[in-house]
Amino acid sequence: MRGNKFGKLFSFVSFGESHGEALGVVIDGVSAGLDFNLDDLQEELNRRAPGRVAGTTNRKEADKAEVLSGVFNGKTLGTPIAVIVKNTNQRSGDYDKLKDEYRPGHADETTQSKYGIRDHRGGGRSSGRETLSRVIAGYFAGLMIPKINIRGYISKMGPFSATLEDLKNTKDISPYNYPLTQKNEDIKKYLLKLKAEGESVGGRISIHITGVPKGLGEPAFDKLKADFAKGLLSIGACVSFSFGLGEEMANLKGSEVSSSRENFGGIEGGISNGEDIFLTTTFKPTSTIGEKAKEGRHDPCILPRAVPVVEAMVKCILADHLLRQRAYGDGVIDE
Numbered sequence: 001m002r003g004n005k006f007g008k009l010f011s012f013v014s015f016g017e018s019h020g021e022a023l024g025v026v027i028d029g030v031s032a033g034l035d036f037n038l039d040d041l042q043e044e045l046n047r048r049a050p051g052r053v054a055g056t057t058n059r060k061e062a063d064k065a066e067v068l069s070g071v072f073n074g075k076t077l078g079t080p081i082a083v084i085v086k087n088t089n090q091r092s093g094d095y096d097k098l099k100d101e102y103r104p105g106h107a108d109e110t111t112q113s114k115y116g117i118r119d120h121r122g123g124g125r126s127s128g129r130e131t132l133s134r135v136i137a138g139y140f141a142g143l144m145i146p147k148i149n150i151r152g153y154i155s156k157m158g159p160f161s162a163t164l165e166d167l168k169n170t171k172d173i174s175p176y177n178y179p180l181t182q183k184n185e186d187i188k189k190y191l192l193k194l195k196a197e198g199e200s201v202g203g204r205i206s207i208h209i210t211g212v213p214k215g216l217g218e219p220a221f222d223k224l225k226a227d228f229a230k231g232l233l234s235i236g237a238c239v240s241f242s243f244g245l246g247e248e249m250a251n252l253k254g255s256e257v258s259s260s261r262e263n264f265g266g267i268e269g270g271i272s273n274g275e276d277i278f279l280t281t282t283f284k285p286t287s288t289i290g291e292k293a294k295e296g297r298h299d300p301c302i303l304p305r306a307v308p309v310v311e312a313m314v315k316c317i318l319a320d321h322l323l324r325q326r327a328y329g330d331g332v333i334d335e
Helices: 038-048 090-099 108-115 127-143 162-167 179-195 223-235 246-251 290-295 303-326
Strands: 011-016 024-029 065-069 081-086 147-158 202-212 238-243 277-283
Touching: 011 127, 011 238, 024 127, 038 127, 038 303, 065 202, 065 290, 090 127, 147 303, 162 202, 162 290, 202 290, 223 277, 223 303, 277 303
Parallel strands: none
Antiparallel strands: 011 024, 024 081, 065 081, 147 202, 202 277, 238 277
């Protein structure tokens, strides 16, 4: 199986299955001498962890990070960083009846067809649990880009919608990662109702990025927008990506689009222009529905837990492109 590595100069390899001994990540390209704080890393994992927000999965995992290499006395060494998270709350027996049954919308049948073998317990390598490796990588990527601020939020989930202005007017959007925090109780009731009905819902996660220097990205295949698209669409349930005005451009004339650089979402010609970057992703509804959803430990909506994953991938992409641009030599990047 290939395709487990992401990035060029800042890169990481994720490994493990959802019901195996552990999942983890090996990260390469992290500079030496950066301050490391295990509590901060753990907090990022806690944001993604199951069983912490009412209305999401009942499965509870400590998701405790164990750093195996690359860090000493609170500093990064510049060597490969390896981190694992042991699985502690698997109920693999819940999946025994799926050994010979393929679930629509999952990778069950396609994995079997491709490799001739699969780990049917919880989706194996295709499980959303793999994303904890991305969150770990994102933490270390964040150490590389301290001047860049990345905020993800739910901009659409069922009947709930929020704007960038809503985000700007809110400092803390936990626990549901929805800017209009006065709606948190309504969201809780909505998700619990979906869960009781065995139903699910999708939606959109938007990302606002400030402090990005000019010059990240290349003009052809390695456009910054192209790497954003690949990184974000590699998240299991993500089905679309756009930046700036995105799909709205299909309804506008050139004079309307070109009237403001903000419409291009901080990227022109595939290269960052120094302005704020605005990205939007769409996530499908959770595929497990009906009686199987009622019996199992599934999220009626993955959006609240997906926000830190989206943020992590954005951090990894920006850290990688920052290192690539620095390779051109001093004076190229306007930081």
